[in-house]
Amino acid sequence: MSRFHALVPAAGSGSRMGSARPKQYLELNGRPVIAHALAALARDSRVDRLVVVLSPGDEWWETCDWSSWGERLQVLRCGGATRAETVLNGLEAIAGWCGADDWVLVHDAARPCLPAGALGRLIDSAAHDPVGGLLAVPVADTLKRADSESRVAATVPRAGLWQAQTPQMFRHAQLRDALRQAGADMTDEASAIEQLGLRPRLVECDSRNLKVTYPQDLRLASLILEHLNG
Numbered sequence: 075m076s077r078f079h080a081l082v083p084a085a086g087s088g089s090r091m092g093s094a095r096p097k098q099y100l101e102l103n104g105r106p107v108i109a110h111a112l113a114a115l116a117r118d119s120r121v122d123r124l125v126v127v128l129s130p131g132d133e134w135w136e137t138c139d140w141s142s143w144g145e146r147l148q149v150l151r152c153g154g155a156t157r158a159e160t161v162l163n164g165l166e167a168i169a170g171w172c173g174a175d176d177w178v179l180v181h182d183a184a185r186p187c188l189p190a191g192a193l194g195r196l197i198d199s200a201a202h203d204p205v206g207g208l209l210a211v212p213v214a215d216t217l218k219r220a221d222s223e224s225r226v227a228a229t230v231p232r233a234g235l236w237q238a239q240t241p242q243m244f245r246h247a248q249l250r251d252a253l254r255q256a257g258a259d260m261t262d263e264a265s266a267i268e269q270l271g272l273r274p275r276l277v278e279c280d281s282r283n284l285k286v287t288y289p290q291d292l293r294l295a296s297l298i299l300e301h302l303n304g
């Protein structure tokens with residue numbers, strides 16, 4: 075039977091955050107951002123192992139206390155120059171024990187507020203899908219395409235447009251093959267799967283599952299976590 079594993083790319087530098095330490099290690103309601111992301115995944119008992127992929131030069135992981143996690147949490151230091159490289163390196167590294175048909179849920183270290191219900195819905199629906207799927211949010215605002223002078227060149231119809239989030243859940247071997255064939259600049263796993271001619275399932279989530287990208291996102295994440303855990 076196929077198992078479920080989480081793979082958390084955490085080798086980014088957080089350039090848009092502009093902080094002294096990578097954003098996944100910034101303190102958020104008493105613990106690092108990445109600890110919230112891992113805890114959200116761990117809450118679903120179907121998730122077997124949680125694999126974190128760090129940059130080889132990461133100096134921050136060891137400064138946090140992971141002693142309560144035990145062997146369910148595994149740490150790899152094989153992150154790459156792009157998110158896609160980090161994920162591919164992680165998939166290659168776990169190929170020794172991860173079954174080809176096991177499901178891998180790739181989740182950003184920088185998404186600390188994943189609601190339990192959304193994770194459950196993703197696993198429930200993608201596990202019965204021939205391709206797999208991802209959490210995403212239907213676009214809510216009117217969309218403008220800008221010209222080079224920041225003037226509106228066009229209004230883009232939003233019907234059918236979704237914002238991709240994580241987790242993104244695909245079978246190990248298929249995702250590894252897709253990422254091997256795709257360029258290193260793919261910004262999500264679904265893009266690589268789409269390049270195989272497949273159509274990942276969109277599973278609706280909401281804006282609580284934000285990615286901490288800019289400084290103001292931390293305050294918002296803090297409030298969301300209080301609401302989720304309150």
Ligand SMILES: Nc1ccn([C@@H]2O[C@H](COP(=O)(O)OP(=O)(O)OP(=O)(O)O)[C@@H](O)[C@H]2O)c(=O)n1
Nearest residue numbers: 083084085086087088089090155156157183184
């Ligand atoms: N070479 C990289 C780049 C990104 N990531 C991870 O991918 C997730 C989402 O990426 P993003 O928000 O773009 O993170 P950063 O690359 O750190 O941020 P920025 O683009 O602002 O530099 C994060 O968990 C980040 O650590 C990674 O593992 N390896």
Ligand SMILES: C[C@](O)(CO)[C@H](O)COP(=O)(O)O
Nearest residue numbers: 182238239240261262263285
């Ligand atoms: C995978 C992702 O979280 C989906 O929104 C995202 O693509 C991460 O990278 P980005 O460069 O910040 O879009």
